[in-house]
Amino acid sequence: MASGIGSQSTSTSSPTTIDFSKSKPRTFVLASRASKLAQIQTNIVRDALEAAFPALSFGTSFMSTEGDKNQSQALYLLGGKALWTKELEVALKENLVDMLVHSFKDVPTTLPDGCEIGAILEREDPVDSLVVKQGLPFTDLVSLPDGSVVGTSSVRRVAQLRRQYPKLVFLDVRGNLNTRLAKLDAPDGPYTALILAKAGLVRLGLGDRITADLKGPILYHAVSQGALAVEIRSNDQDARELCRALTHPETQWKCLAERAMLRVLEGGCSVPVGVESELTEVERDEGGLKSARLTIFGCVTSIDGVGHVSHKMDERVESAKQAEEAGEKLARWLRDNGAAAILDAITEDRQKHAEEATT
Numbered sequence: 001m002a003s004g005i006g007s008q009s010t011s012t013s014s015p016t017t018i019d020f021s022k023s024k025p026r027t028f029v030l031a032s033r034a035s036k037l038a039q040i041q042t043n044i045v046r047d048a049l050e051a052a053f054p055a056l057s058f059g060t061s062f063m064s065t066e067g068d069k070n071q072s073q074a075l076y077l078l079g080g081k082a083l084w085t086k087e088l089e090v091a092l093k094e095n096l097v098d099m100l101v102h103s104f105k106d107v108p109t110t111l112p113d114g115c116e117i118g119a120i121l122e123r124e125d126p127v128d129s130l131v132v133k134q135g136l137p138f139t140d141l142v143s144l145p146d147g148s149v150v151g152t153s154s155v156r157r158v159a160q161l162r163r164q165y166p167k168l169v170f171l172d173v174r175g176n177l178n179t180r181l182a183k184l185d186a187p188d189g190p191y192t193a194l195i196l197a198k199a200g201l202v203r204l205g206l207g208d209r210i211t212a213d214l215k216g217p218i219l220y221h222a223v224s225q226g227a228l229a230v231e232i233r234s235n236d237q238d239a240r241e242l243c244r245a246l247t248h249p250e251t252q253w254k255c256l257a258e259r260a261m262l263r264v265l266e267g268g269c270s271v272p273v274g275v276e277s278e279l280t281e282v283e284r285d286e287g288g289l290k291s292a293r294l295t296i297f298g299c300v301t302s303i304d305g306v307g308h309v310s311h312k313m314d315e316r317v318e319s320a321k322q323a324e325e326a327g328e329k330l331a332r333w334l335r336d337n338g339a340a341a342i343l344d345a346i347t348e349d350r351q352k353h354a355e356e357a358t359t
């Protein structure tokens, strides 16, 4: 019998009618990256599963991914690969684990064959936050002195902020959140401030480090930022059934619309695409979310911050699929109105760097 942490799951059957009370006991192993944030997020999902299915048992397993190991190369150049998910997906497919817990924004818009998103949990506040070095008096981006060094490894943040704050200097900063904050506060360190996702700080109990929240039009957040997703094997009916109970439909509709936009723009996790979405006039029935008005804003910015295309759409949607279609439509508008040229230039630049690195 499978039991304990990191144990191999032995159940491979997929019953057509699921009756967990009668089926053989099976421990569902949840897995994620090994960072403190990833572990906290995995525990959030495990707690939710235990609360919903008290008769079942759940274990956890943590591993490091390429994104954790490769701390030297700029994320911009590593862009487009499944940096934070690939090793985990291999373990999932080999039945070593059963459910992967991801920050949804780190999940590529196309999943490997045999894997699917089973659950999308309620989103934390998706905005980015400014975190100023301990002891400094600055309260927002405007108050930072000329030449201040702002740490972030995200091309989206750099591109959007360069446009509006040419006085600031942007510098890569890598490592998990605690490492980054230690680099920020180091007395002789270069950084005056960092830009970090609010959700990660809040989940780590570091919300008191937030100096200011940044949202549009100053900074549009990343696709799916702030939401957790659970990835499962497509043939694991039991896991799918469990996951269904965890999904927060409003978050699902918004995040799927945002991801559909990104997929059409053919960007990975590290392209300068910003988004904000909202559901209003929400109608519900016994089946859950029935219809809502989806307002979705999307933008694509060139790396130097000079080129910028944005658009906002508003549509009545009656399913997750229709929300995705709205996201796709927004992406096509952006592509046809200048985003294609910006993204092509980035692809070319990445290829140039890759060639230089190998010759």
Ligand SMILES: NCc1[nH]cc(CCC(=O)O)c1CC(=O)O
Residues within 6 Å of the ligand: 103, 104, 105, 106, 195, 196, 197, 198, 199, 200, 224, 225, 226, 227, 228
């Ligand atoms: N790989 C970075 C990453 N992926 C998810 C989060 C934060 C949590 C979230 O967006 O759900 C972060 C840290 C950050 O961007 O500051």
